[in-house]
Amino acid sequence: MRFRRPLVASVVLGAWAALLACGARTGLVFDDTPIVTEPVPDAGLGVFDARTTVDATRPRDAGEDALPLIDATPIRDADLRNCADAAATLVYVISTANDLVSFDPASNAFKRIGLINCNSAAGATPFSMAVDRAGVAFVLFSDGNLYRVSTKTAACTPTTFAAGQGGIKTFGMGFAADDQGPGERLFIAADDSTNLRGLAYIDDTFVLHPISPFTPEIAQAELTGTGDGRLFAFYQRAGTTTAIGQVDKTTGNILAENPLATVEQGNSWAFAFWGGDFYTFTAPTGTPSVVTRFRPTDNSVRQVATFTGQGSIVGAGVSTCAPQQ
Numbered sequence: 001m002r003f004r005r006p007l008v009a010s011v012v013l014g015a016w017a018a019l020l021a022c023g024a025r026t027g028l029v030f031d032d033t034p035i036v037t038e039p040v041p042d043a044g045l046g047v048f049d050a051r052t053t054v055d056a057t058r059p060r061d062a063g064e065d066a067l068p069l070i071d072a073t074p075i076r077d078a079d080l081r082n083c084a085d086a087a088a089t090l091v092y093v094i095s096t097a098n099d100l101v102s103f104d105p106a107s108n109a110f111k112r113i114g115l116i117n118c119n120s121a122a123g124a125t126p127f128s129m130a131v132d133r134a135g136v137a138f139v140l141f142s143d144g145n146l147y148r149v150s151t152k153t154a155a156c157t158p159t160t161f162a163a164g165q166g167g168i169k170t171f172g173m174g175f176a177a178d179d180q181g182p183g184e185r186l187f188i189a190a191d192d193s194t195n196l197r198g199l200a201y202i203d204d205t206f207v208l209h210p211i212s213p214f215t216p217e218i219a220q221a222e223l224t225g226t227g228d229g230r231l232f233a234f235y236q237r238a239g240t241t242t243a244i245g246q247v248d249k250t251t252g253n254i255l256a257e258n259p260l261a262t263v264e265q266g267n268s269w270a271f272a273f274w275g276g277d278f279y280t281f282t283a284p285t286g287t288p289s290v291v292t293r294f295r296p297t298d299n300s301v302r303q304v305a306t307f308t309g310q311g312s313i314v315g316a317g318v319s320t321c322a323p324q325q
Contacts (some may be wrong), residue, residue: 001128001172001222001269001314011204023210067257070232070246072276072296074324080183080226083133083321088146091272091318092151093125093281095289097311100154105274108291108305114154118147127221129270130173130313132174133184137181137317144169146206161206168200168208174271176225177320182319187231187249189214189221198253212252218245222271222276227320234271234280240264244278244294262301271318276325280302280311289313 083089092113093105100113116126116139124143131137137149139156144163149156163169171188178184186202190210198213214233216222221235231247235252242265245257266284273279278294289307294300307313 001170001220009287017236019206022217029204048125057123067245068301070244070256070258070296072226072273072278072325074226074228075230076228076321078177078324079180079182080321082169082226083182083319085263089135089319089322091274091279091316091322092129092131092137092309093270093313093317094129094137094315095307095311095313096150096268097309098126099310099314100137100149100151101307101309102151103279103291103305103316104273105277105279105293106127110305110307110309112309113151116147116149116154116156118149118156118158120145120147126169126314128172129317130175130186130223131173131268131317131319132186133177133319133321135319138168138172138186140164142170159206161202161208165208166200166210171200172220172222172271174223174225174231175320176223176230179225179229184225185249187223187247189218189223189226189233189235191220192255193237199249201248211250214247214252214254216254218243218254220265220269220317222269223247224271224273224316225320226273227322227324232271232273232278234269236265242280244280258294258299260292260294262299263294268314270313271320272306272318273316275323279316281307281316283312293297 071185093101098116100215120141121143124141127139127142136153139147139149147156168190171190173188175184188200191197200210210269216244218235220245221233225231231249233247234243241257245254268283270281280292283289289312291305293302293304
């Protein structure tokens with residue numbers, strides 16, 4: 001994600017409520033193999049509490065601060081069907097200079113793949129990225145258009161995604177495995193100039209389906225998913241404080257949270273999970289992108305690499321076939 005506007009105190013929840021009357025929920029599939037996924041329950045998603053505005057910049061109250069810490073221990077084995085060389089799966093990142101680069105968490109090394117040429121509108125730059133289990137990257141540009149990019153060649157092709165669906169132009173995103181089977185779904189965290197902040201998903205026809213506002217409210221979120229079906233967000237809290245939280249895929253509720261007191265998003269940021277650890281890619285004002293590893297098993301936060309390529313990192317993605325521990 002890149003160059004976000006300052007946080008605005010009010011969020012229009014009614015707009016999300018109006019968007020929740022969507023069609024059938026299906027998994028996002030991009031290869032030729034049909035995958036059956038479990039539907040997301042609709043019950044209760046159209047009901048909100050009495051609040052009409054939420055202040056994302058305020059400190060959390062005592063009840064909200066009582067969220068448990070994240071436990072990233074896998075809750076089940078990942079379904080590795082249709083996964084090729086899963087143990088060697090890397091994290092992929094995209095920069096503001098349109099460079100597609102791999103990052104190997106085992107060696108903390110970057111390797112340039114190539115320059116993407118997506119024929120985007122003049123002035124549009126990469127904004128966010130996710131990678132599916134087939135190794136295909138999906139890159140969102142700042143004009144709201146979504147493209148498919150090969151992680152082998154950097155070749156770019158357009159999708160049929162219509163920019164600005166539901167008034168949502170830009171968003172963070174990440175794939176999470178289905179709770180059963182080898183399928184997965186592309187989840188998004190909407191948070192742009194419309195002030196619509198919440199969880200949604202994009203189906204196999206590239207239609208966006210809102211799920212719910214985040215509870216408690218989070219802002220400027222990027223997403224990453226796991227092979228055991230969990231979804232996590234990296235986001236900004238009050239001031240420059242950031243945190244990683246586990247997100248309920250059906251309600252948008254934040255289930256667990258670890259504040260990252262020493263990690264500042266800056267103007268560009270991205271997020272990925274690999275091998276039981278979380279990796280943030282951030283560019284504090286005036287500095288190149290740095291890679292910080294958060295390890296839930298011992299709550300350690302360590303800067304492990306600095307990006308020396310062109311531009312700053314604004315998107316990261318990793319297959320749900322990647323190692324979980």
